[in-house]
Amino acid sequence: MRDGRSRRLATGALLGLLLGSSIGGASEVDEEAYGLNRDGMIAMSEARFDDAIDAFQRASALRADYGI
Numbered sequence: 224m225r226d227g228r229s230r231r232l233a234t235g236a237l238l239g240l241l242l243g244s245s246i247g248g249a250s251e252v253d254e255e256a257y258g259l260n261r262d263g264m265i266a267m268s269e270a271r272f273d274d275a276i277d278a279f280q281r282a283s284a285l286r287a288d289y290g291i
């Protein structure tokens with residue numbers, strides 16, 4: 224169950240970043256959110272799911288339109 228939740232969070236965060244970056248130039252908030260998303264993806268690939276979820280939640284808090 225935890226793995227499915229992490230996968231959904233990662234997918235949502237990645238889609239949000241892609242959609243957000245296509246709307247205009249990257250802002251400082253966008254870049255920070257992108258970094259957090261990257262950290263989450265790395266944590267997820269290393270099976271550190273709690274760290275991944277934390278990073279994705281922090282990224283989505285920066286960009287309310289992520290829709291996670």
